Amino acid sequence: MPELPEVEVTRLSFAPGIRGATIRSASLGKPLRWPLGIAPQQLVGQQVLGVRRRGKYLLIDLSEGLLLLHLGMSGSVIFASAQAEPGKHDHFDLHTSQGTLRLNDPRRFGAVVFASSQDDPEANKLLGRLGVEPLGEDFDGAAFYEGLQQRKTAIKQVLLAGEVVVGVGNIYASEALFIAGIRPTTRANRLSRPRVRKLQDAICTVLARAVEKGGSTLRDFSNAQGESGHFQLEAMVYARQGEPCRQCGTAIKSIKQGQRSTFFCPQCQKP
DNA sequence: CACGGATCCTGATGGC
DNA sequence: TGCCATCAGGATCCGT
Numbered sequence: 001m002p003e004l005p006e007v008e009v010t011r012l013s014f015a016p017g018i019r020g021a022t023i024r025s026a027s028l029g030k031p032l033r034w035p036l037g038i039a040p041q042q043l044v045g046q047q048v049l050g051v052r053r054r055g056k057y058l059l060i061d062l063s064e065g066l067l068l069l070h071l072g073m074s075g076s077v078i079f080a081s082a083q084a085e086p087g088k089h090d091h092f093d094l095h096t097s098q099g100t101l102r103l104n105d106p107r108r109f110g111a112v113v114f115a116s117s118q119d120d121p122e123a124n125k126l127l128g129r130l131g132v133e134p135l136g137e138d139f140d141g142a143a144f145y146e147g148l149q150q151r152k153t154a155i156k157q158v159l160l161a162g163e164v165v166v167g168v169g170n171i172y173a174s175e176a177l178f179i180a181g182i183r184p185t186t187r188a189n190r191l192s193r194p195r196v197r198k199l200q201d202a203i204c205t206v207l208a209r210a211v212e213k214g215g216s217t218l219r220d221f222s223n224a225q226g227e228s229g230h231f232q233l234e235a236m237v238y239a240r241q242g243e244p245c246r247q248c249g250t251a252i253k254s255i256k257q258g259q260r261s262t263f264f265c266p267q268c269q270k271p
Numbered sequence: 272c273a274c275g276g277a278t279c280c281t282g283a284t285g286g287c
Numbered sequence: 288t289g290c291c292a293t294c295a296g297g298a299t300c301c302g303t
Contacts, residue, residue: 002296152273
């Protein structure tokens with residue numbers, strides 16, 4: 001479900017409501033990808049200072065540390081004043097003076113991890129290898145080009161790895177490469193400066209647009225208010241194998257790269 | 272150190 | 288209330 005736009009839409013939908021709240025209690029369901037790192041009771045009494053995002057991580061700033069939240073493949077968050085008893089796939093509840101934040105994640109690839117302010121939370125291992133923010137000021141052409149020059153792998157997989165630029169998932173990687181006219185199998189270090197520039201613009205455009213639209217609703221994405229993105233992503237290539245390219249009519253192709261599906265137009269996207 | 276593959280887990284879908 | 292294979296929006300870890 002969540003790539004950067006969905007995570008950002010989630011953040012925007014609950015950050016104002018939870019800011020300033022005091023944590024009353026916290027509870028865990030089944031194990032997620034990583035353990036919380038502390039006993040849930042240790043969160044009690046802490047203040048929620050705000051909510052930021054880094055890549056696909058939600059960073060909840062607390063008075064004594066940082067709560068890192070990742071939605072994995074199937075996670076979603078609800079923030080509401082009254083919550084029913086946790087359901088089968090509800091694996092984390094944060095009860096606060098202003099409402100309950102609940103993580104629902106059927107596949108449990110997501111995580112909630114506490115980083116104490118005693119250990120420099122910003123230096124958390126999970127945040128260490130992340131690339132530049134695509135919607136931030138640091139995403140400039142020169143640095144992006146230099147980053148890609150270091151990689152001989154297919155550009156699609158370099159985007160997904162998140163070590164050069166973060167937040168581009170499987171859907172938006174295919175979409176951005178289509179907009180930029182670049183074949184997903186092209187090796188990253190073989191791209192010319194102008195093509196890298198075009199790709200950079202395409203990534204910004206497609207992600208920013210998706211955030212504006214409230215996240216794509218390819219399946220069942222909804223924000224923390226339970227509102228589904230009232231927008232169906234009009235994908236140019238994603239999941240459109242065999243269908244005509246919206247630009248030239250050529251049949252969209254589907255291939256596997258690193259066990260993930262990739263979609264592209266063999267006519268519009270050049271190696 | 273850059274790369275490719277295995278791996279975690281549940282649910283939906285489609286072929287037989 | 289059939290069973291089985293395949294696939295799904297992520298990303299870390301491990302062997303090479």
